[in-house]
Amino acid sequence: MFRPNRLKARIRAGQKSFGTWLQSASPAFAEMAAVAGFDFIIMDEEHGMGGLQHAVDMMRAAACTDATFIVRVPSSDPTYLRRLVDAGVEGLLVPMVETAEQASAIVEAVRFPPRGRRGNAFDITRSSSFGLVPDYYGRADDNLLIIVQIETALGVENARAIAEVDGVDVVFIGPTDLSGSLGMPGQTGAPEVNAAIEKATAATRAAGKPLATVPRIGRTANQLFDEGFLLVATGSEIYFYRLGITELMKEWRAYSAQQAAREAGKSAYGR
Template sequence: MQRGNPLLSGKGKRQPLIGTWAQTKSPEFCEIAGRAGFDFVIIDMEHGSFGIEGAVEMIRAVEAAGSVPVVRVPDHTRTNIFKVLDAGAMGVLVPSVSNAAEARAIVEAATYGPKGKRGACPCTRGTGHGVEDWSAYLDWTRDNVFVAALIETPEGVENFDAIIAVPGIDYVTLGPFDLAQALGHEGNFAHPDVQACLEDLAARALAKDVGVMAVSFASDGAGVRNDFDRWILKGVDVVAISSDRFLLSSGMKGIVGAVRSN
């Protein structure tokens, strides 16, 4: 039986949801994240070191831990979008969405005909390899599979209102690092101009009832809490926190520093 997707239910009434990013080919990390209480895991095929075969294993691990598998695809390619959805992703996150035409094409790729252009097959992993009734699966996808546009370019900022007006864009994800780089701040996502831009985008999306997924790069308790509280106060109730690489690298650096300090 298919599970419901908390990222699409109870908007405005639900408890805040938290997720994390998986960039290494590690089903174990995905399982740990779910068991630790993360509501969703973003399986990162753009900057991660794996392809669709690895993503399938990681989706399965997220599901086994009772969390929601979301996949960031490497690009806008229609085939990549429907392959990860066929594999069981409950959300697709598409990078560098810069205008409404791109947003419409992404929604079409994630939506079955006649409204969309997603390839239809009754025996994918998403349908339980054919065990699930096709009409029941179609109904489930309409209520539980979401499309998120990652806004991380100056063009995306300029065309933001047109992007969020595209039917089927359920979420915008705010990409602080790429945006800071593109704006000439060399990845300094804490720069006041970058943060002011992100906050403005979030407010505009929420005003149109489009979900917002904020991003925190912090990996320590105090830093995470500070970022989380800040976004919650802005009305955002979905935050993607840290990643497998950040958590491992910060933890290891802390241990080495503690041992070698005088």
């Protein structure tokens, strides 16, 4: 379903936007997140379980509100990028972008000629509301949100060149993989990781592009907004469910231990 990209409009207006991740490929969670009021939803196909049809089902569920639906793709494979765009995705988040050449290839893959190499069948694709948006060809390129993810040491070194690529709308800093690339896996709050992030963010700002990221050790979402990030995506439904069931099981095990102790005491008294 074609509609003006609300998140892209918010970005252009300099408005902070708050989002969440979905990894279970569940339309129910997509609908819930949208109704809850998130500005954007990121379906994670890099580490999550969903594919193209799951993405379409989740897009439809999230379309009940103005929440913008983004897919983090498994890779920069142009064939799959084009399939998602034809399916009507509103935003693409591409991981592990390390050079301007890679960023240019991503943009080229999803833009119509003469600006790109996207195949043209818009009169039958979901992206144009199955051809019911007659001026889709002229509006498609600028409506799509393209976000590239910098999460390696090489990506940091090339951050300005990546950000300067025409068609790259947002640069997303991924602290977890960046910490691994720097030989410090999981240490997202380490001084070396913070220094690399600051280098990448400074380069991106110099190129005039907005920034996105996730909370990391020592930085909450609100702190990151205060530091100038325009988009921040919080934890996924799996993350929050894990927190909930961990606490639930902790309470259950404590209760079970108390019950077992009582029963043991009764047995000892009975003897």
